Amino acid sequence: MTTVIETSTAARRSAELEEQIALRPNDFRVLTGDRPTGLLHLGHYFGTLHNRVRLQRQGVEMMVIIADYQVLTDRDLAEHLGEHVDDLVLDYLAAGIDPQTATIFTHSAVAALNQLLLPFLSLVSVSELSRNPTVKDEINHSRQAAVSGLMFTYPAHQAADILFCKANLVPVGQDQLPHLELTRTIARRFNDRYGRLLPEPDALLSPAPLLLGTDGTKMSKSRGNAITLSATADETARLIRGAKTDAQRHITYDPQSRPEVSSLVLLAALCLGRDPHDVAADIGPGGAAALKRTVTEAVNEHLAPMRERRTAFAQDRGYLRRILREGNERANAIAEATLAEVRSAMGTRY
Template identity: 45%
Template sequence: MMQERVLTGDRVTGKLHLGHYAGSLKNRVALQEQYESFVFLADVQALTTHFDRPEVIRDHARDIVLDYLAAGLKPEKTTIYVQSLIPEIAELTMYFSMFVTVNMLRHNPTVKAESKNSSLDELYYGFLGYPVSQAADIAFCKATLVPVGEDQLPHLELARKIVRRFNELYRPVLVEPKALVSETPRLIGTDGSAKMSKSLGNTITLDASAEEIVFKIRKAKTDPARIRKHDPGHPEICPIYAYHQAFISAEAPEIREGCERGTISCTACKERITAALEQLISPMRERRAYYTERQQLVNDIVMDGTQRTRSLARETMLEVREAMSLNLFG
C-alpha cells in the first residue's frame, strides 16, 4: 500500500511567527517522522492578495525556508518545493476550473470571510478561484492527509468534492484527501485585539532575539478586567494565558489557578512565558544561523525538493490527461 502522504504549505507573504509554529509548523515537524511529507512555498497563491507587490514574495521566500529548517524540518524527511516551479499544478487547476461553478466558490464560507477581511476593493478571479488552485495543490501529488485548522475545513471539503467530481467524470486516478484537524487554539496577537498577523505587526517571529521577545511580551496586552496585582483574573480572555497553553501546557493549570485567585501577577506570568519562549526559539536561532551561512545548501535543498516534486507531478498529469482523453496525437 502507498505510504500516507502529508501536504502543507504557506503563502509567501512574510516571515513565520509563533502563531504559525503553534498552529502548524510544530505539527509538521512531528508528522515528518510518521509520513511522507511535502511542504511548499505558495508563491502563486500569495499573489491573490499581493499581485501589486510581488517583491514581497521574492524578499520573503528565503526567510520562510530558513524558518522551516530552523523549526526542525529535515530535508531528508520533508520535501520542500516552490509552487510556481511546478507548472502541472496550474494545468490541473485549469482542468478543475472547467467543472467548478462560481456559486460553489461564492458560497464557500472561508472565501466569504477572507474577502470581507481583505483590503481588496473588488473580488478578483484569482481570489475567488483560490480553493480550486488549492485543490490542485493537493491532488497533483496525490496527498492523502492535509493538516488543517477548523477554519480551513471548508476549503478541504471543497477540494474533496472537486477530486471526487473529477474521478466521477473521467476515471478514478486522483486521491480524495482526508483532514488532520489541529486542535491548537489560534493565538491572539500581542496587541490583544486580533489573531497574530504579519500585516498587523502583532507577532513574535521565529527568529526573534532574546531582547525582542522580552520587549514584545512586556508590552503585550493581558486581561483587561484585571486592574490591580491581586485582582482575580480571567485566563480565558487573556492572550498571554493562551501562550502558556500553546507552549508550556504542563504549567497552564497552575497558571490558571494562580490567575483566578489573584496569587500570580501579570508580570510574573509574563516572565514565565518569556523564559519559555526563549527556550523554544534559542535553538531555532542556532539552526537558522547555520543555514544562513550556507546559502548554496539552502538553494540545493529547495531545488532538489522541487525537482523530485516535478517528477511526481509529471506522472500524475500523464494519468490525468489519459483519463480525460487529452493525450492528443500520441
C-alpha cells in the first residue's frame, strides 16, 4: 500500500512538473545517464532516451552521465569498457541528444564528484542502505560471487551523481523512486547540518512503457533478448520472428492476460505513434505471423534514420572523444565549484 501511495504522489508531482517545464524550461537541470555495459535497446529508447530528447528540445538543461565506475557494482571486471562508452555516445547522438547543449561526461573523469561521496555517506545509516529495494534486487541479480562495498553504497553514489551538479529534476521509472528518495534525504540532511546548499531533486516519472524481451521476460542487455538500436534491419527481423507469443490466433491488446503478444503490439504502436488497441484491431485474425510482420516493418521504419545517423557518427571516433573531452571539462568545472561550496559549508577549507 505504501508503494502505491508513493507512486501516486510522484505521478501527481510529475504532472505538475510537466506543466512548469512547458512554461519555464530554463528553471530545470536534469541529471540522467546509463552504465556502459553494452548497446542500448528499444526498451532504453522508449523508456528514457526518447524522453531525454523531448526535454532537451523543450529547453531543459541536460547532464548525461556515462557511469563507468558503476559498471563494477554488479560485476568483477569492467570488460570492453572503452568500446561500450563509445557505443553509448553513438546511441545518444543517433537518438537525437545534442552535445552542443547537453553535457555528456564520464563518471571516472570527474574527481570532485567522487569526493562528495564521503560526506554523503556520513549522512545515511547502514540500515537505510541495506533496505533499499533497488539494491536488494541488484544484489539478487549480481554477477559477483560476493556483494561488494560499491554495490552496497550504490544509492549514495547516485546521490553524488545528482547533487554534484545541483540537478533539480531526475527522470526515473517507478523502480528508481527509492534511490531518488535517498538522494533527497541526503540533500535535506546536509542542508540541515551545514546550511542550505543542495536542492532536493524531484522525480519526473517517465511514462515508460513496459516492453518485454523476445523471450517474454524483462528486456535486458545481459539476457540476450533485446533488440538493440544499432541492430540491422535483417537482425531486427530475425529477432522479432523468434519472439514469444501465445496459442491464441486472434490478436488483442491485453497486457494482463497476454503479456508477450501485448508487448509486441505496444512496440508497433510506439513506433507508429498509434494506440495499441487500434493496432491490435487492425491485425485481428491475422495471427502471430501478421503481428510480427507489422512489428518488424514499424521498428525498422522508425529506427532507419537513427541507424543512418549512427553509422555516420561512427566514422569519426575523434568526434566522439571530443564530445567526451568537452563534456568532462564542463562537468569538472561544475563539480569543483560544488565541492568548494561543500567544503566551505563543512569548514574543511584550510
